[in-house]
Amino acid sequence: MRRLLAAFLLVTLLFSVCCAKQPAQAKGKEPITVSVSVSPTSPFHSTLNVRAQHSFVKRLFAAKKVPAFVNPHWVRATLTVKKRQFVYDHDGNLFESNKPLQYLLPTDVHQRIEELVAQVERVHYAKATPWEQVKHTFGRMEYATVIDLETGERFHVQRRAGSRHADVQPLTRTDTQTMKKIYQGKWRWKRRAILVEVNGVYFAASMHGMPHGAGAIAGNDFPGHFCIHFFGSSTHKRKEPDPSHSLMIEKASGSLATTITGATAEELVGYFLTALHEQDNHVLQMTTDGFPLPARLSDVASVRKTEIVIPSDERGPLLSEVHVHLTYFTHDNHERNEEWTFLLRRSTPWDKWRIIAVDL
Incomplete structure (x- = not known):
């Protein structure tokens, strides 16, 4: 039922995109596929196929490019344009999938991509109704x-x-x-x-x-x-x-990335520990800058109790330490009581925090 309804809604979206916002005749337009999933490894996707003006595609391909790598755990959507694969992240950046390149998009091109991705998200996710x-x-x-x-x-x-x-x-x-x-x-x-x-x-x-x-x-x-x-x-x-x-x-x-972006250092560590308790590796990695997680974390079966100590060592506005007392159980049912230290960094005082190291 969900699949049939999603297909109907996507057809409706396609009709509105092609007919309401563009001329009815699709001649000379380029196909674009936008796909959304809850995580990079999820096989469940919602996909929208549209046809865009040739000028839009031309401006996209002509955008200035800079060397950059996408964080695979921060992906919001994937796009296919003229058989070229792109990744759109939760920060609104567009990357070419098979090359370490970020596209610095013109404002109107970025806005159009944002609109298309949001349309698919409205089908793929649902509202957090009280x-x-x-x-x-x-x-x-x-x-x-x-x-x-x-x-x-x-x-x-x-x-x-x-x-x-x-x-x-x-x-x-x-x-x-x-x-x-x-x-x-x-x-x-x-x-x-x-x-x-x-x-x-x-x-x-x-x-x-x-x-x-x-x-x-x-x-x-x-x-x-x-x-x-x-x-x-x-x-x-x-x-x-x-x-x-x-x-x-x-x-x-579909609001988790927004919540993580606005989290304080202490809140971000809380999300990390909750994801660890649920063994959700995708969310774990969303809270970090992509560093390899300590191998010993794989021994944690469940986190029973945590107490976050307010950072006493704030190294200016861009670095912070968070100390956590926690009780957890291993997969062989042994109880552990330990103190972990999280080191966090952000690029600017208004940027999001990222965990860059965990000292166990």
Whole structure:
């Protein structure tokens, strides 16, 4: 259903781009393909094909070029123009995929690319609608479709309970099998960015993959229920939103890069540790400048408790240290209590922070 609706919307977008903003006759125009996904390794894409004026393509190719490398974890969209591959990042920079070149685009060309990418994003992501609104659309006993944004896999659920979030169950044995496939065949508490479709309305959300509590749908082979969180949701034990669910909801709404860009040094370290807890390597790398992560981080199975100490060693406006006391468990279930030091840098006082080193 999501795929059919997305196709319909993309056709509508294509019609509006070609007909409303350009002459109806496409003769002499050049094909452009714009594709968006939630991460560089995600096989699930939304794609828009348009035809642009030859003058637009000419100005794009004629733009001044400077040596530069794209951060592969900061990619917002990919473009194909006359069989040439480009990458558009979250800072609004355009790079040629197969060459270390950045294109310094004229303002009108950059604005057009931004418009096209935003059109695809409106189809690929959904709004982070507050739970207080969502629960009236996704009421108890209502049905919904869950779409995993990394894989594109989808399955059907029914909301059975939950006041601070939605307690749901897969409808059938096939739906349970699909959900378990998303979690690589093993039930886990790890959060995932998802879209939830209810009667044609899409919401950005987050789910975990662990059956627990009671279940009431016969024959679905799901021993209990699982939880779906929306913007402003909380767990049964806490009134504040769960950081991991909040992170995944931002991914599902397409706003994570904007949030990371505006984060303080301490907040950025918090995002790093949340991503580490969820074993989300893409988000981990989004918080850094691309340096190789310490190999010992791969031993971390879950982060249980963190306490960030306000930086006491701010080396001017461009460098900062953040010290963190944390408790975590390894994959062989050993508990560790350690202090880590994060070194962060930004290019200018108004630029975004980036983690450049982690001392374990």
